[in-house]
Amino acid sequence: MRNQRQKTSMSSIFPTTPENLQNALSKKFENNPDVSFTVYEVQKKKIAVFFITYQVKPGKVEQHLLSNLLDSDKEWTNTDILNEIPLHNGKQVENMEELLDGLIQGQIFVYIDGENSALTYPMVNIEDRQVDTSDTESVVVGPKTAFTETLSTNLNLLRWRVRSTDLVIEEVKFGKRAKTKGRLAYIKSIANQTDINTMRQRLEEMDVDQVDDVHMLMQYVEDSSFTLFPQFYTTELPDRASYSLLRGRVCVLLENSPSVIIAPTTFLSFYESPEDLYMRWNTGTFLRFIRVISFMITLLLTPMYVASVTFHYEMIPTELLISIGESRASVPFPPIFEALLLEFLIELLREAGARLPTKIGQTIGIVGGVVIGTAAVQAGITSDILIIFTALSALASFTAPSYLMGTASRVLRFPMIILAGSLGIFGIMYGICLLLIHLLKIKSLGRPYLTPVYPFRAKDFNKIVFRLPPQFQGRRFASYRPKDKRRLNKKKSAAKKDIDK
Template identity: 55%
Template structure:
C-alpha cells in the first residue's frame, strides 16, 4: 500500500499555493502599486514567479544573475535546486508573509516555483547612496577625514576595516513596528562591559514605536533623562572617533539611513575631547582640551556676568573701565538685560541663517552680516560697544566645543542664565551654576554617572577626561566604564627605548 508522506506545514506559512494566488496576495498588500514588479514565467511545465520592488532591486542584476540561468536551464526547478544552482551567496528561503513583505521593502528579489513549500530570496540591491567623503560637521586637521554615509552596509565596512578583530560584534536589531529599520550594536566582546551591552540591547528591543527617523532621534528614545537639555550619548559622523570609542570598551550604535552613529556610555567631559588630541603631542592636546573647558565656562557665564555687573554690581568693574562703560551706555534706552537678550538673539539668528543657507552664501552672511549689524546697532544706540565684544567672545567660546549637540545646549543655557543675572545679579548667576551642577550630578548615561571621573571621583581616569597624558601613561582604559580588560598595553614596554643593535 502506497503511503502519502506530506511535509508538515510550517507555522505562519502561506505555502504551498498557486502562483496566481500569490500574485493576488502581493498586489493586495501593495494596493496594486506599479513599483511592485511581479513576473510569471513558464518553465518545464511549471509556473515560476519572480517579483521585487523596482526602485529597491537592481533590475540588471535580476536579468543577468537570476532570470538567465533560471530560464535557460533544462531541468525542473525546486526551491532547494534554485539555491544550489544559482551561485549567489545571499540566497535563503522563507515561508512567512510578514517576512516576505519586510524583505521586499529592503530590496530583496523573490523566486517562487508553483506548489513549492518555500520561497527563495536573493539580495540584489540597487546602490543609490553617496560615496565616502570628508566630514562636514566635525572638522579635523590631523587624522582620518572620511565620514559615515547613509548606507549602513558602507558604515559597517568602514568600522570593520578600522577594527580588524574577530571579537568585533555587529549585533542586528530591528526597531519600528510599522516601518522597521535596522540598527546595529557595535562592541568588542572581550572588552565591552556585559551589563552595558545588555542594557543597550534591552532598551532597543523594548522600543514600541512605529518608525525611527534617525540615530539622533533614537538617542532621545534611549536617554536616561529625557527632560535634560544635555545630550547623554555622543553623536559623531567620524568613523575614526566611533572606532576609537569601541576599542576602549564602549558601545557604538549605527542606524540604517543615518550618516551619524552614537557612542554609549559617555560623560560630560567626552564632549570636549577631539580625535586630534590623540594625534598631537600630549602638551598641545592637553592645552587645547583645557582651553575648551575654559571656553565652555566663558560661553555660559560671560554675558550674564556683564548683565549682573552693569545692573547691580558696579563696584566689581575697574574705575577706568566703568567710565568707558557709562559713556557707551549713556545713549542706550534699554536696561542691560534687554540689551543683552537683543544682541544674543541677533547672534543666534545670524548663526542659524548661516547654517541653513548654501555654504558660500552662509559664510558671507555670517561675516558681513555680523559686522554690518553689529556696527548698526551700536550707532543706533540699541546696545553698547562693550557688549558687542562680550557677546562675540561668548559666541566664539561656544563654537570651540567639538560636539555640536553640546555646543547647542551651552548656547541655550546662556539665556536663562542672563535672566537670572538680570533679576538677582551675581546671586542669580551662582544659583544658576549650582542648579546646573546638581542637574549634571543626577544625570546618567546608560546607567553610568555623567560627571565621571569627577563624581564619583576616579584619580586614574582624570588624565583621560580633563587633560591628555603622555602615551606611556595611557595604558589603561577608562576604569569608570568597567571594561572587561582594563589594560591596553604594558607601560614598561611602551617606555623602553630599543637601540638599533638590540
C-alpha cells in the same frame, strides 16, 4: 492560544498558486505598478518571479537569475535552485510577513507552483555617496574620512580600523511600520557586559513606527528626555568610533544615517577631539583646557557683565566703568534687555547662516553681523562693549567638538542672563548650583555623567581631563568598568634602547 494559532494560519500562505499569490500582493500594495510580478513556465511548471522594480539592481535579475532559471530543461524545485544557481544568501520564506519585509528591503522572490515556501535573494539597489570628509566635525590633524548614509559602507570603515575577531556586530531592526536596519557594535573582550545588555534591551524594547536617524534613535534610548545635555555622543568620524570601542564603549549604527551613537558618555567627553590623540600630549592637554574654559566663557561672560553693570559697580575697575558708562549713555534699555536682544540676534544670524547655501550663509553671517552690530551701536540700541562680550561668548560656544553640546551651552546662556539681571551675582551662583545638581543627576547608560569628577576617580583624570605621555596611559578608563583594564605594557613601552645596546 487560539488567537496565536489563527495568526499563524493567516500568515502562512504556502502552498498556493502564482495567481493567488499575485492577488494577495496586489491587495497588500494597493495595485502598485512598481511591484513586478511575472509568471514563467518551465517544463509545464509555473514559476513566479516578483520584486519592486526600483529597489533591485537593473540587469542583475536577468543576468544572474532568469538566464539560469529559464534556459534549463530541468523541473526546478526550491532545493535545486538553492544548490545550482550561483547566487549568495538565498533562503526560504514561509509566511507573508517575511515576504513583505523582504520585498520592501530590495529582495527578489521566486515561487514554484505547489512549493511550501518561496525563495528570496538580496539584490538591493543601494543609492549611496562616496566617502568624504565630515562637515560637522572638522579635523586638521588625523584621518579625514567620515561615515556615509550606507550601513554596509560604515561597517566596512569600522572593520578596517578595528581588525579584530573580538569586534562583535549584532543586527537590530527599528520601526514597526517602516523598518530600518541597524547594528550594535562592541569589543567583547573589553566592553562591560552590563552596558551591552542595557543598550541591547533599550533597542529591542522600542515600539515606534519609524526611526530615520541616530539622533532620533538617541532620544528614545537615552536615560533622561528632560535635559538639554546630550547623554550619548554622536560622531561622523570612524577613528573616534574605533577609539571609543577600544576604550570599552558600545556603538550603534543605523541605515540612512551618517552618524554613530557612542555610549556611555561623560560630560567631559564632549570636549575631547580625535586630534588630541594625534598631537603631542602637552598640546592636546592645552587644547582640552581651552575647550572647557570656553564652556565657562559661553555660560558666564555675558551674565557677569549684566550682573556687574546692573548691581555690582564696585566689581568693575574705574577706567573700565567710565568707558562702559560712556558707551551706555545713549542706550535707553536696561542691561538685561540689551543682552537678551543681542544674544537673540546672534542666534538668528547663526541659524540663518546654517540654513542658507554654504557661500551665501558665510556672507550673511559675516556681513550681517558687522552691519547689524554697527547699526545697533549707532542707533543707541546697544553698547559696543556688550557686542564684544556677546561675540566672545558666541565664539567660545563653537569650540566644542560636539554640535549638540555647543547648542546646549548657548541655550543655557539665556536663563543665566535672566538670573543675572534679576538677582545679580547671587542669581548667577543660584544658576550654577542648579546646573551642578542637574548634571549630578544625569546618567548615560546608567553611568554617572560627571565621572571622573563625581564619583571622584583620580586615575581617570589623565585620560579625559588632561593627557600624559602615551607610555603612562597603560590602563583604560576605569569608570566604564571594562573587562580588560590594561591597554599597553608600561615597562616595554617605556624602554627606549638603541639597536646596538
